[in-house]
Amino acid sequence: xxxLQESGPGLVKPSETLSLTCSVSGGSISAYYWxxxxxxxxxxLEWIGYxxxxxxxxxxxxxxxxxxxxxxxxxxHFSLKLRSxxxxxxxxxxxxxxxxxxxxDYWGQGTLxxxxx
Amino acid sequence: DIQMTQSPSAMSASVGDRVTITCxxxxxxxxxxxxxxxxxxxxxKRLIYAASNLQSGVPSRFSGSGSATExxxxxxxxxxxxxxTYYCLQHNSYPLTFGGGTKVEI
Numbered sequence: 001x002x003x004l005q006e007s008g009p010g011l012v013k014p015s016e017t018l019s020l021t022c023s024v025s026g027g028s029i030s031a032y033y034w035x036x037x038x039x040x041x042x043x044x045l046e047w048i049g050y051x052x053x054x055x056x057x058x059x060x061x062x063x064x065x066x067x068x069x070x071x072x073x074x075x076x077h078f079s080l081k082l083r084s085x086x087x088x089x090x091x092x093x094x095x096x097x098x099x100x101x102x103x104x105d106y107w108g109q110g111t112l113x114x115x116x117x
Numbered sequence: 118d119i120q121m122t123q124s125p126s127a128m129s130a131s132v133g134d135r136v137t138i139t140c141x142x143x144x145x146x147x148x149x150x151x152x153x154x155x156x157x158x159x160x161x162k163r164l165i166y167a168a169s170n171l172q173s174g175v176p177s178r179f180s181g182s183g184s185a186t187e188x189x190x191x192x193x194x195x196x197x198x199x200x201x202t203y204y205c206l207q208h209n210s211y212p213l214t215f216g217g218g219t220k221v222e223i
Binding site for chain 2: 035044045046047049058060061062094098101102103104105107108109110
């Protein structure tokens with residue numbers, strides 16, 4: 001059974017960089033698209049972007065200038081960096097697989113990142 | 118970007134009720150639509166993919182329908198464990214976009 005697990009700091013200061021890693025177990029990361037989705041407290045879901053195992057990426061235009069997603073196939077994990085964060089970036093961040101049907105089939109449990117000084 | 122308009126945003130219902138949630142896309146998305154259920158503090162769980170295909174392990178009281186711009190999720194007989202928030206997702210084009218959510222309450 002494929003499992004995804006997010007890890008990283010739960011508190012980030014304004015203007016700094018949010019960094020998260022998603023560890024994938026029970027399957028290889030060398031297939032499909034690997035994505036990040038976020039959800040501010042009490043609000044809806046926002047797609048951040050994806051990375052393919054080749055390193056090809058696609059980002060939400062609303063965040064494109066601040067986002068980098070990278071992948072390490074040797075460690076079977078991928079990562080998110082979001083620069084110059086503000087309180088508006090406070091959210092639960094999920095790592096998710098975009099599977100063979102093209103939608104989001106396997107989700108991590110999510111990790112809350114709070115932006116505050 | 119494709120906008121997904123979900124309605125209603127919230128609803129009150131009782132056990133045994135038939136519930137229908139709709140999602141409208143701002144442009145045609147064929148059948149590239151999925152439905153998710155989310156309970157408080159949990160990650161979304163996929164219920165339906167390709168507009169009408171039931172995810173393995175999901176009870177048959179859930180069904181999806183529609184194509185192009187109009188879609189619906191129906192729960193034929195609401196059960197206590199179905200009280201949650203439901204989201205649609207279009208994956209016809211990037212950026213992927215979600216509906217605003219429907220909270221189903223008692």
